[in-house]
Amino acid sequence: MSSLGALIIVLAILMTIIGGETGIRSFFSVLINSLLLVLVAMLISWGLSIPIITAIFVPLKLATIIFLGTHDYTVAKNSFYASLIVLSLVSVLILGIQYLAQAAGLGPEAGEILLGHSQMPGISYGQIAVTVAIFSALGAVAEAAVSMSSGILELKKAKPDITEEQLMKSGAAIGYDVLGTAMNTIIYGMFGSFLSLFLWYYRLHYSFGEVINDKLFVNEALIIMYSLLGVLLTVPLATFLLAKGMSRQSEAKNGNEKTRDQEL
Amino acid sequence: METKKQRILAALVLLALGLGLAALTYFKTTGYKNPVAVITDTKIKDRLLKKETDIYGNKDEERRQYLHVQVLTGKYKGQTFETVNTYYPSQLVTQKYRAGERVFVTVTDGSLALVSPKRDWILVMTLVITLALMVAVVGRRSWHLIVSMAISWILFYCLILWDVAVNGAGIIWMFSLADIVFSFFSLAIVQGVNKKMLVTWLATLLGVFVSFALCYAVIKLTGETYLNYEMGDYATQDTRGIFMAQALLGVLGAVMDEATDIVSSLYELIQHKPEITVKDLLASGRTMGQEIMGPLINVLVLIFISEALPETILYFRDNNTIATTFNFTMSLGATQSAVSAIGIVLTIVFASLCSLLFLKKPQKGGKQE
Structure with a gap:
């Protein structure tokens, strides 16, 4: 086995x-x-087409992570919309930065892998680099969206009469915790993923200037930052969406059955 | 507490300063090993050499750029050279250059060769955008996060120095020790050294090491079947050791954060409701853990496996079967994901148990503040 x-x-x-x-x-x-x-x-x-595949698989993966991974429907729905909007924003940013960075493909360090493989595969590695960056950030964004949404929903449950403004304020406090959490996960995940690359740089005596201009290092460092940017954007957006959605819900409830709202 | 306006103002100031810094980095020419040069063409002459179809039926082109490059530093400062650059549009290993961009070059015997585009300014720019957004979202407390991130990087760098110095000997013990030190600093910065933090630390270490021992045993018992350690990229030392080290390091952040979440919430719960029963407390920890574990595991899976996507596509492109491709590209990342996932699941147990043992007072002595 x-x-x-x-x-x-x-x-x-x-x-x-x-x-x-x-x-x-x-x-x-x-x-x-x-x-x-x-x-x-x-x-x-x-x-x-790589852009079309990416556009189809991003919502598909988000749905798998969020709807299968959480059991509260309100949390899931809110997280899904928040992460989808954030990922669209981050994708635009990724497209721009990857265009400038010109860091697609495998570095000269990957020589061994390439042995016996086509060096001219006829598909755009520039586009593939964008897809990889979006997928790497996707997990972190989804996780942050779920934590934010469930945190705020808990708060709303504990204090049903909280105003939208107060909710946004508490959202910032919850956001700080969520951000701290996401940051460690992302950074250590990346350390664990690229330890051998860093050892490689050190052993082959790359200078600092060479490392920060190297294709692979630039790519990895950018991926860490895209994930952080995604998480940062998720914090206010998830709060905002949930606050809006809930005030609309409670208005509707107030119209129909006022008593139930008070019970919550 | 600062207002939203102040935060956004601070973020904008930071952004402006930072973009200035990025511009400086862009124009910086000193301090590099290779001379910096600039491509002076406003439109690069680009000619199709030939269309090629390789043995796998992949169609690609071979193109050549004819460039004029002015050297900005070093012995040949001010001189302009003519050079050519051959590239394939797929840019797997080759590079297409752009008009007017700054590049690194080498000059030997009067002829110039391109090394790579200058990329460091983009890192500065992206870092600044990230920091500015962080200030806008969380305000002054960004400092904690930035300091904690910086310390992680410094420790990581020390770890690499150490590993190279002893040439990877005893790598598992080394990275176990590193985990203990890393988690202590990370938790101490954010929470300060107190009882709650020590409990979180203990839960983190139990989560990492018990799960690692379990996985190590499983891997050994199954005889390391289909584990192609040698397919780990950029191997400069014992590949098996590197894999184990990566597994130990990669899971630490997730486990630490999960333990923090669970222990902090249970601590709050115990403070508010000192009379809570053992059963309720454990149930509460379990419920929290169930909510977090799925998304958290997915974060790591996406980091570990997405990384292999470019290679995987290349393998598929060259008509390899799914099994071969998976074994040679994704299986190490998948194994690392599985080890991490087991760590994340077991941490739920340890975080709940540690809170119960060390934070909950016996019924009568329940502390009320």
Whole structure:
């Protein structure tokens, strides 16, 4: 049996025991999410339009992460819209910055990988770099949106008569915590992902100037910053959407059944 | 507490200063190993050399740019050279240059060769945009986040120095120790050294090390089947050790943050409701954990696996089967994701148990503030 298979089985068991029904759903959200990445790679390799594939798979992946991973529908719906808007904004930013950075493709460091492979594959690695950047930021944005939305909803539940203004203010406080959380996850995730690249730079005596101009380093550093930018944009937007949505909801409720609103 | 207007004003000032800094970086020519040059053409002559179809049936072009490059630093300062650059439009390994951009070059025996475009100013610009947005969103407390981020980078750099100095010997122990130090500093900066922070620290370490030991055992028991450590990129030392080190480091942030969330909430709960039963407390920790774990695991999966996408596409492009492609490109990232996911799930248990053991007072002595 392959080691990866065994680890996945252990994970499935643990998630079922500890997570219960939510755990099982989260497990499938992770599994589907990974399979979607393989599918994206295949579709792109068949020569289909990279921007269109990206535009289709971003909402698809968000839906898998958010709707399968959380069990509160209000939280999920709000997080989904917030992350979709944020990712559209971040994508525009990514397009602009990647255009300027000219850091697509594999670096000269990747020589070994390229051995025996086509060096002229006939698809745009510039576009692929944009897609990779968007997907890398996607997870962090979705996580932040879910934490923000559920945090604010908790607050609203505890204090049903809170005003929209107060809600926005508390949103900033919750946002600080969410940001702290996301930042560590992103940065250590990246350290763990690129340790060997950094060792490579050091061992081959790259100077500081060379490192900060190197294609791969620039690409990685930019991906960290796109994720942070995405999380930063999510904080006010998720708060705003939820505050708007809830005030509309409570107005509607006030019209129909006032008593139930007070009970909450 | 500062107002929203002040925050946005501060962010705009920072943005203006930072963009100035980015411009300075763009025009900076000193302090690099290679001379800096500028492409003087306003429109680069670009000629199609030939259309090619490789053995896999991929169609690509070979094109050549004819450039005029003026050197800005070094021995050849002020001189203009003519040079050519051959590239494939897919730009997998080759680079297309743009009119008017700044580049690094080498000059030997009177002939000039292009090295790469100058990219550092883009990093400065993006960093400034990120920091300005951070100030606009969270205000003065951005400092904590920036200091914590800077310390992480410094520690990471020290770690690399250490690893290279001992040539990767005992790498698992080294990175275990690094995890202990990293998490202590990170948590201490944000929370200060107090009982709650120490409990969070303990939960983090238990989460990382117990799950790592479990995964290590599983990997050993299955005989490391289909684990192609040697396919890890940029290997400069024992690839198996590097993989383990990456797994130890990659999961730390997520586990630390999860432990913080759970311990802080349970701490609040105990403060407000000292009479809460053991069962309710554990249930509460479990519910919180269930909510966080799915999205958190997905963050890491996307970081670890997306990274392999360019290579994966290349493998598929060259008519490899799904199994071969997966084994050679994504399987290490997927394994790292699985190890991290197990860490994230187990941390729920440890964070809840540690809160119960160390934060909850026995019924009578319930502290009320």
